[in-house]
Amino acid sequence: MCLAVPMKVLEIQGDPDDFLSDQVALVDIDGISKEIRLDIVDRWPDVGDYLIIHAGFAIHTLEPEEAEENIRLMQQMAAATDIPDNPSEMP
Amino acid sequence: MKYLDEFRDENLAAPLLQELHRTFSKPFRVMEVCGTHTMSIFRNGLRSLLPKGLKLISGPGCPVCVTSAAHIDAILAIAEQTNMRIALFGDLLRVPGSTGLSLANGSAKGAKVDVVYSPMDALEIARSHPDEMIVFPGVGFETTTPGIAATILAADNCGIDNFTVFSTHKVMPPPLLALLDDPDLKIDALLCPGHVSTIIGASAYVPLAETYKLACVVGGFESADILQAMIMLAKQINRGESKVENAYTRAVRWEGNRRAQQMTAAIFEPVDMEWRGLGYIPQSGLGIRSKYKHYDAVTRLGINLIPAAEPKGCLCGEILKGKKEPPACPLYGKRCTPGTPVGPCMVSSEGTCAAFYTYGG
Ligand code: SF4
Numbered sequence: 001m002c003l004a005v006p007m008k009v010l011e012i013q014g015d016p017d018d019f020l021s022d023q024v025a026l027v028d029i030d031g032i033s034k035e036i037r038l039d040i041v042d043r044w045p046d047v048g049d050y051l052i053i054h055a056g057f058a059i060h061t062l063e064p065e066e067a068e069e070n071i072r073l074m075q076q077m078a079a080a081t082d083i084p085d086n087p088s089e090m091p
Numbered sequence: 092m093k094y095l096d097e098f099r100d101e102n103l104a105a106p107l108l109q110e111l112h113r114t115f116s117k118p119f120r121v122m123e124v125c126g127t128h129t130m131s132i133f134r135n136g137l138r139s140l141l142p143k144g145l146k147l148i149s150g151p152g153c154p155v156c157v158t159s160a161a162h163i164d165a166i167l168a169i170a171e172q173t174n175m176r177i178a179l180f181g182d183l184l185r186v187p188g189s190t191g192l193s194l195a196n197g198s199a200k201g202a203k204v205d206v207v208y209s210p211m212d213a214l215e216i217a218r219s220h221p222d223e224m225i226v227f228p229g230v231g232f233e234t235t236t237p238g239i240a241a242t243i244l245a246a247d248n249c250g251i252d253n254f255t256v257f258s259t260h261k262v263m264p265p266p267l268l269a270l271l272d273d274p275d276l277k278i279d280a281l282l283c284p285g286h287v288s289t290i291i292g293a294s295a296y297v298p299l300a301e302t303y304k305l306a307c308v309v310g311g312f313e314s315a316d317i318l319q320a321m322i323m324l325a326k327q328i329n330r331g332e333s334k335v336e337n338a339y340t341r342a343v344r345w346e347g348n349r350r351a352q353q354m355t356a357a358i359f360e361p362v363d364m365e366w367r368g369l370g371y372i373p374q375s376g377l378g379i380r381s382k383y384k385h386y387d388a389v390t391r392l393g394i395n396l397i398p399a400a401e402p403k404g405c406l407c408g409e410i411l412k413g414k415k416e417p418p419a420c421p422l423y424g425k426r427c428t429p430g431t432p433v434g435p436c437m438v439s440s441e442g443t444c445a446a447f448y449t450y451g452g
Contacts, residue, residue, distance in 0.1 A: 006094040020248055037211060039241035040351040042344075050094050052289065052342050055180070055231075056209020057238035059351060060289050060342050067094050067341040070311075074098075074319050078106035080113070 006050040006062055007036070016044040025058060027051060094341065098313045107318035108140055114325045118144035119306075120277055121324060122413055124267065125284030126153030126441025127312055133450035135314045145321065148276075148413035149446075151266050151369060152284055154231045155182045155439035156411060159365040160399040162259045163188040166228050169257070169392060170194060170202035176223045178213035181206040182439045183230060185432060189399035210242040210256075217246070217254040226388050229258040233290045236260045236377060237351035240358035243379070243386045257388035258379055261364055263287050264295060265375035271303045276413060280306040280324045282317070285339055290355075292347025293337040304333040311339040358383055367401065367435060368408025405434035410443050417447040424448060 007027040014023035016038075023038040025045060036051065038044065041058040045051060051058040097103075123129055129149045132138060138147060151157050167188050170177050177194065184206060185195045194204050203223070207213050210227055217225040229239050239256060246254045263284065270276055283296050288309045296307045306327035310320030320338040327334065337343055355377070364376020379387040388394055401408065404422050409415040417423045417436070427433035429445050436442035 005092065008093070019244065037209070037238070037241065039244075040237040040348070040354050042348040042350055052286070054234050054286055055238050056211055057241065059234065059237075059286065059348060062094055062341055070339070070341040071097050073338075073340075074103055074107065074315055077110050077319055077322055078103050078315075080106075080110045 006052055007034075009045050009047050009049050009051060012038070012045065012047060014038065025051065027053070098311070098315055100315070104314040104318060107315055107322065111318055111322050111325060112142050114322050114329070115142040115145060116325075117328050118146070119279040119324070119328045120146045120148060121280040121282055121321070122148045122150045122270075122278045123282040124150040124152040124263065125282075125287065126156070126439065127285065128282055128310070128317065129153070129443055129446050130441050131312045131314070132317060133446040135317075136450070137314060137317060141321070145325070148278065149410070149443040150413055151270070151366065151411045152232070152263070152287075153411075153436070153439050153441040153443070154235070154261065155186055156407060156435040156442045157261065157266075157366045157369070158183075158186065158230055158259055158435065159367045160189040160401050161365060161396045162228075162257075163193075164190075164399050165394050165396055166226075166257065167192065167194060167197055169226050169388070169394070170197045170204065174223050176203040176205065176216065176220060176225050177228065178205045178207050178216050178225050179228050180208075180230065182441075183228060186435050186438045187402055187433065189402070191402060191433075210239045211245070214242055214246055214249075214251060214254055217251050221253060223253060224392070225254050226392070227254070227256050229256045229260050232261055232263050232284075232287050233355070234286045236359060237290065237348075237354045240354045243358050243383055244354070246386055247383065252385075255386050255388035255391050256379065257394065258359070258377060259364070260359065260377040261366065261375055262361070262377065263291070264299065265372050266366060266369055267299060269369060269372050269375075270412060271299070271305070273412070278303075278305065278413075279328060281308075282320055282324070283307055283309040283335075285309065285311050285316075285342060288337075288339070288343045288347070290348050290351045292345055293335055293343055294345050295347070296335045300333050300335050306333050307335045309335075309337045309339050309343050311342065365396075366411075368411040402433050405436075407434040407436040407444070410436055417444040420444070 359377035
């Protein structure tokens, strides 16, 4: 049921404070644009943001800092045994 | 693709696996609660790569698999009535009810069935078929329910009359409590579901961790995500800790998604719910509040749940409890395959039997 692929926002319609307006984002899926509902998203996205989507609804707007923190922790754990070829690239 | 490729990098998963082997020092049993985790673990062949002594148990987190035979029978009974059209998520199509028949057989007999990707699509079908009643079987956990709540609200706002939801929605913490109270089932750690946690927040597992002295880590769905979560669990086990940690910070916050929580609470209220294999669990389901009963298939169509036996010989109940593995079922791979499923654990792509069959135990 869960798609782990975050999708990029191309366009936004509707008013975040008005549930009666059609709250919709156009997102890019492999070059095809698709309408995704924003009724339940945690943070109202901007164009260019990435969304996590479930059954046609955005459930989370990715925060770049949170994603970077995520990958940094992983790389740190991975580096515990593996000495990277280019250590200067490690955080 | 951004926010995806970097987490799928082979240069990440391989050293994380080494680090897991290095960290692992005490055997433990971890339940992966979510069907999407089960599938990812099999698809990526992680089971055979994990340290010996790190035992994975698949939990009750495949929404189709835990839908009771009585609920499936009720959906089949609605489909047989004239002027009814069932709009549903595709993985429900082939789940057999107590007689062994499914909606896939039913639609061959003339029942009107549409597979939709989103509940909003079902509302569109209602708009374009004003002479029929559209019934949407609401199946899913905390991730799915807010979208269905938003769809009911949209139906109400637009005055759409011929749309109802048959709610068999379930919430995740109560069945975990029921399983953890079972003295036969020894679990030391939980790999907490990814996107259920996006909605309910990592904090939702604190009572579980404290009461049952469980190590809990919320994890994402890529190999690297799962390995990272396992390393964090192994470290907790080594230190004798039982706390909640979040390894999936790009999708999950401590407090969850408040907006989605409010949407669900506006439309739904807690009810007792039957789970396949687990029986009735108090307050583990969500029913539609009386304010929105116009959209409730149970009141609108007068649905009566008739207790129903599970398909004969099917061990899904034991499998969903994590007590047995699919090859222990005498039907597994013989009468029951993904092409000819006998039980729901073989129908859903997230079911443990389907995962075992497709990718090998
Ligand atoms: S193999 Fe089929 S019959 Fe056996 S437990 Fe799994 S779904 Fe049920």
